[in-house]
Amino acid sequence: MKKQKQILDSEGVRRTLIRIAHEILERNKGTQDLVLIGIRTGGAHLASRLQSEIRAIEKTEVPLGIVDITLYRDDLSERGPQAKIRETEIPFDITDKKVVLVDDVLYTGRTIRAAMDALVDFGRPQSVQLAVLADRGHRELPIKADYVGKNIPTSPSENVEVCLKEDGRSNDELLIISLEEKG
C-alpha cells in the first residue's frame, strides 16, 4: 500500500515558481548574463516554466538549455542494464554566464554533482546556482540549493514526487509518497 500526501497543488506549484523567478532576478539583479539549464526530465520542464515566468516579469527571453546527466553518474554500470540516454541541448556558450541549474527534487546531491561535471565540459560559467522545487534532505555530498520551493523533511522510506502536466499528468502537484515498510 502506498500513501500519498499532497504538499503543493497546481496553484501552489505556480505561485512557488513565480517566487523563485523573482528571487533569481533579485539575486542576479536582472537577466544580464543569466541562463537556465534544466536537468532532464523534471528539471527541464521546470526550467522552461521559470523561463516563462521571467519573461512575464522582465519581458526578456533568458536562454534555456537541457542537460542529461546519465553519462556522468557515479553509479553508472553498477545498476544493471545501462539507462536510456537522452540528448543534452545547450545551444549557447555558457562561458562567463550565470548559470541557474534547475531540478525538481534535491535529495542526495549526486545528480547535481554530475550536472556540474557536465556543465564544465561546455565552458566556464561565471557562477552556477541551483534552483529546486523541493528539498527533501539526506544529502550525501556538500551541495546546497540557492532557491528552494519547499523544504520537505522526509524519511528515506518516503518518496517525493513532482507531477507535471508536461509529463502527461492531469494536474501539477507535489506529493510525498510513503512506501509501506517491508518486513
Place this chain on the structure above:
Amino acid sequence: MNEAWIRKDLLGLRGLSKEEIELLLQTAKSFQEISLRPVKKVPALRGKTVANLFFEPSTRTRISFELAEKRLSADTINMVGSTSSMVKGESLKDTARNIESLKVDIVVMRHSSSGAPHRLAPILKASVINAGDGINEHPTQALLDMFTVMEKKGKIKGLKISFIGDILHSRVARSNIWGLTKLGAQVTVCGPKTLLPPQIEKLGVSATTDLNEAVRDADVLNLLRIQLERQSESFFPSIREYAISYQINRDILKRAKPDVLIMHPGPVNRGIEITSDVVDGPYSVILDQVTHGLAVRMAVLYLLSGGPREGEE
C-alpha cells in the same frame, strides 16, 4: 519506453529484434551532440578497458572505434594482425584469453573468417563487438547506414533501398539486409549474376542484374566496393566491363529520384563503382556516414558496458 539493452555482445543484426535496433539508433542520436562540444569527452566508460583486435586491414572502422572509446573515457589497447603473435602461430582463442587476463571489458574484433567473433563471445567474460567478420556481418556499419537514412529521410519504413555491387562478398550488405528488413524497408540487391548470392531472395529482398531497375524509384543507393582483395575480379571479365554496366554516374542518376541518397561504406574506388563527380556531388552522404559512425559506435560501447544482466535490480 524502450526495453533496456541486456545482451553481452553485438555479433550481428541477424539476431536482434526490431526494438533492439531502434534502441541502438535512438541512443546514437543522443551521442551525436557530444562530438560538437568544446570538450568532446564524457566519463561514461572511465576505468573500462577496450581491446581493438583487427586481424584484417581497416582504417575507417578502427579509427572510428578508437575515437568513440576515447570520447567515452575508456582505456584502449590496439592489436593489428600483422604485428601480433597471431603471425607466430597463436590460436585466436589463446590470443583472446591472454587479452582477457589483462581484465579487458570489451573486445572489438575484425577477422577475415566469418563467425570468428561468434566463436569467441561464449568463452570470454568480456563483451565482444563484431567489427566485421569475413563475408558475414558488419553490424556497426549497417547501423550507421541506417542512422544516416533516418537522419536524412526521417524514417526507414517503406523506403526503397538498393545495394549495388559485390553483394556476394559484402558483410555490409548482409548486416544491412537483416536490419533494414526488420525496420520495414524494401531492399533490392543489384550486381552481376556471379556476385549475387544464390537464393538471396529468401532474406526478403529483391535481386536484379539490371542497374536501371535498382536505380529507378530508389530512395537510397548504397554502393559496395569491388573487393579486389577478395578476388572478386575473377567473377566478371574486367573492372572496365563492370564499370560500364554498374557504375553510378551522372547519366544513370538522371533516371533516379530527385532526392536520392548516395551512400558508400568506403573506401571508394573513384571511377569504378562510382564516378568522382558523384562522390563529391549533392546526393552523396558518404562523409556524413563517417560522422554518424562515431555516434553509433559510442552508443554500442555504452550499451554493452552495462552492469550485471542476471536480473539484479
